[in-house]
Amino acid sequence: MKSARKSTATKTAKGEQTKALILNTALEMLHERGYENTTMRAIAEKAGVSLGNAYHYFGSKDHLIQAFYHRVNEDHLRASQPALQKESSLKARLLSVMRLKIDTLEPYHEFAGVLFQTAADPHSPLNPFAHASAPVRRDSMQLFKDLVAGSKARIPDDLREELPHLLWLYHMGIILFWIHDPSRKRTRTYRLIDQTVDLLDKLISLASNPLMRPVRKKALKMVVDLRDLEVEEAED
Amino acid sequence: MKSARKSTATKTAKGEQTKALILNTALEMLHERGYENTTMRAIAEKAGVSLGNAYHYFGSKDHLIQAFYHRVNEDHLRASQPALQKESSLKARLLSVMRLKIDTLEPYHEFAGVLFQTAADPHSPLNPFAHASAPVRRDSMQLFKDLVAGSKARIPDDLREELPHLLWLYHMGIILFWIHDPSRKRTRTYRLIDQTVDLLDKLISLASNPLMRPVRKKALKMVVDLRDLEVEEAED
DNA sequence: TTGCACTTTTGAACAGGTTCAAGAAATGTC
DNA sequence: GACATTTCTTGAACCTGTTCAAAAGTGCAA
Numbered sequence: 353m354k355s356a357r358k359s360t361a362t363k364t365a366k367g368e369q370t371k372a373l374i375l376n377t378a379l380e381m382l383h384e385r386g387y388e389n390t391t392m393r394a395i396a397e398k399a400g401v402s403l404g405n406a407y408h409y410f411g412s413k414d415h416l417i418q419a420f421y422h423r424v425n426e427d428h429l430r431a432s433q434p435a436l437q438k439e440s441s442l443k444a445r446l447l448s449v450m451r452l453k454i455d456t457l458e459p460y461h462e463f464a465g466v467l468f469q470t471a472a473d474p475h476s477p478l479n480p481f482a483h484a485s486a487p488v489r490r491d492s493m494q495l496f497k498d499l500v501a502g503s504k505a506r507i508p509d510d511l512r513e514e515l516p517h518l519l520w521l522y523h524m525g526i527i528l529f530w531i532h533d534p535s536r537k538r539t540r541t542y543r544l545i546d547q548t549v550d551l552l553d554k555l556i557s558l559a560s561n562p563l564m565r566p567v568r569k570k571a572l573k574m575v576v577d578l579r580d581l582e583v584e585e586a587e588d
Numbered sequence: 589m590k591s592a593r594k595s596t597a598t599k600t601a602k603g604e605q606t607k608a609l610i611l612n613t614a615l616e617m618l619h620e621r622g623y624e625n626t627t628m629r630a631i632a633e634k635a636g637v638s639l640g641n642a643y644h645y646f647g648s649k650d651h652l653i654q655a656f657y658h659r660v661n662e663d664h665l666r667a668s669q670p671a672l673q674k675e676s677s678l679k680a681r682l683l684s685v686m687r688l689k690i691d692t693l694e695p696y697h698e699f700a701g702v703l704f705q706t707a708a709d710p711h712s713p714l715n716p717f718a719h720a721s722a723p724v725r726r727d728s729m730q731l732f733k734d735l736v737a738g739s740k741a742r743i744p745d746d747l748r749e750e751l752p753h754l755l756w757l758y759h760m761g762i763i764l765f766w767i768h769d770p771s772r773k774r775t776r777t778y779r780l781i782d783q784t785v786d787l788l789d790k791l792i793s794l795a796s797n798p799l800m801r802p803v804r805k806k807a808l809k810m811v812v813d814l815r816d817l818e819v820e821e822a823e824d
Numbered sequence: 825t826t827g828c829a830c831t832t833t834t835g836a837a838c839a840g841g842t843t844c845a846a847g848a849a850a851t852g853t854c
Numbered sequence: 855g856a857c858a859t860t861t862c863t864t865g866a867a868c869c870t871g872t873t874c875a876a877a878a879g880t881g882c883a884a
Contacts, residue, residue, distance in 0.1 A: 363861060364850070370862080391840055402864045404844085409862095413841065529814070540813065547810045554803055567790055574783045577776065578765070599831055600880075606832075627870060638834045640874085645832095649871065825884100832879070842868080849862070854855100 360409055371409040374399050378416045379423060387417075387463035417466075422488050428456040429495055442503040443553040449499055450523060450545045454530055454538060461538070464531050496520050507560050511568060514575045515556075521578070522552065596645055607645040610635050614652045615659065623653075623699040653702075658724050664692040665731055678739035679789040685735055686759060686781045690766055690774060697774070700767050732756050743796050747804060750811045751792075757814070758788065 362368040377399040381390040392413055396406045410416050435448035457464060496516040500507075507515065526548070530541040559568050598604045613635040617626040628649055632642045646652050671684035693700060732752040736743075743751065762784070766777040795804050 360861095366850080367862065392842085393840070403842095404865065405863050407842070411842095544810065544813060547806070547813070551803070551807055551810060554806070558803070567787070567794070570783070570790070571787055574780065574787060577780060577783070596831095602880085603832065628872085629870070639872090640835065641833050643872070647872095828881100828883085830880080830882100832877105834875105834877070836874095838873075839871090841870090844865100844867085847862105847864075849860105851858100851860070853858080 360411075362409070367409075370401060370405065374401060374406050374409055375416070375419055378410075379420055382416075382420055382463070383459070387466040418488070424456060424460065425488055425491055428453050429491060431456055432495060436498060436502060440502070440504050442500070442505040442507075442556065443549060445499050445503055446519065446552065447545070447549045449495065450526060450549060451542065453523065453527070454541055454545070457527070457530065458538065461530070464527075492523075493517070493520050496523070505556070507556065508565075508568070510572055511556070511559060514572050514579070517579050518575060519552075522548070596647070598645070603645075606637060606641065610637060610642050610645055611652070611655055614646075615656055618652075618656055618699070619695070623702040654724070660692060660696065661724050661727055664689050665727060667692060668731060672734060672738060676738070676740050678736070678741040678743075678792065679785060681735050681739055682755065682788065683781070683785045685731065686762060686785060687778065689759065689763070690777055690781070693763070693766065694774060697766070700763075728759075729753070729756050732759070741792070743792065744801075744804070746808055747792070747795060750808050750815070753815050754811060755788075758784070 362371050374395065378390065378395045381395055381398065392406055393403055395416070396403045399406070410419075431452045432449050435452065436445060439445045439448060493516060496519045499519065500512060500515045526541065526545060529544055530538060533541045535541075558564060559571075598607050610631065614626065614631045617631055617634065628642055629639055631652070632639045635642070646655075667688045668685050671688065672681060675681045675684060729752060732755045735755065736748060736751045762777065762781060765780055766774060769777045771777075794800060795807075
């Protein structure tokens with residue numbers, strides 16, 4: 353379960369085809385049977401290729417999972433567009449985006465643990481701070497940038513600039529909660545979203561108050577540090 | 589890497605002895621060689637017992653890791669006592685405890701990722717919210733209770749009651765950062781601690797202001813929800 | 825002492841992720 | 855078209871976590 357090998361880039365039309373075949377088969381099986389029951393051997397067999405061939409295109413099972421996560425992320429992006437068109441207040445936009453995130457993720461709750469399990473390991477390609485997942489992270493980060501940029505709230509520039517990162521971090525926290533949420537239909541998570549979004553909205557207003565400038569500056573300095581860390585790791 | 593089996597309780601003096609032998613050997617090897625290179629076979633061999641025997645006492649490799657984490661936690665507790673005796677302000681107490689936490693964890697930075705990797709999976713016994721790690725969690729939670737109780741800060745009762753949980757959560761966040769911190773001697777993490785502790789102290793003062801009561805109530809309601817989730821899971 | 829119920833211990837077997845050397849196919853070059 | 859090079863594909867082999875049935879040991883009651 354180590355393997356640093358990257359997914360191999362295809363050099364041939366046929367290779368491209370095979371890679372896509374393996375990936376699609378894998379995604380399908382992951383969806384249908386969950387993580388544990390989707391073995392590399394099973395994927396290879398169902399796709400009609402050899403085990404080694406699967407490993408030629410995807411350096412590890414994690415890489416397949418990453419592809420899976422990428423797809424879920426695309427779904428969320430697409431699902432969020434209407435709300436971002438319609439809503440204009442920061443609060444409403446954030447609420448929609450967060451709820452839709454959970455909606456999108458829900459079918460995979462059962463094996464989401466495994467999904468984020470790997471995410472905590474700095475060496476894992478699934479780690480959301482790591483290089484390998486940079487595209488996925490950039491996409492989801494972009495969503496929060498759009499979310500902030502398109503809102504008509506009056507927010508100081510310094511805060512506005514860092515807000516997307518803060519919200520992204522917040523959204524990771526919610527997902528962590530969701531993973532551990534045993535309630536039916538994940539009602540707790542939705543409730544938590546409602547409450548935290550409300551709270552965040554209040555806090556943002558509060559932080560936008562000129563009187564809060566010193567505290568805000570201090571907090572933002574800290575956030576920038578956090579962000580730098582992400583970037584650094586993304587480089588290596 | 590599944591296994592729900594618990595560690596078996598020993599029924600005999602000899603069993604007790606064997607269990608301790610295996611555990612000590614495992615901890616030693618984990619410390620010396622890290623996670624990947626410490627295989628169950630290697631532990632069993634070095635301890636001079638059979639592979640199956642190791643599994644008789646520890647249901648999985650994770651259980652061994654948990655024991656490891658437990659020991660580190662004890663070290664931290666012990667290391668924190670002097671500071672908790674000496675310091676009286678909340679800020680100073682928190683700062684000491686957090687810095688000592690990182691000090692204690694530092695020797696294991698290399699494989700800490702794996703350690704907390706498993707922690708993200710709800711099914712894992714290492715998951716800090718799960719039943720299996722309840723003792724460890726209770727211990728580290730107790731530390732933060734002491735931390736708050738022994739401080740002479742003027743804090744509203746409602747906040748004071750939830751503060752230990754909040755600080756525990758905060759401390760988990762810092763550890764997450766630390767895991768990903770590539771800086772030499774983890775200077776970034778220490779800096780982040782300095783900054784966040786300072787900020788937290790300010791926020792606590794702020795939240796203690798009577799004017800903040802409505803926002804505070806709202807925030808605390810949310811925290812209680814979080815805490816309930818932990819408890820619930822700890823039950824099953 | 826013998827027999828019984830238990831705990832402890834063993835090692836073989838299994839499963840699944842991963843590696844690798846080598847053959848087959850495709851592509852490019854002259 | 856023939857050869858060289860690169861890419862694709864294969865399947866066996868390896869490693870490690872985990873399971874399990876059975877052997878060995880232990881203590882205690884009759």
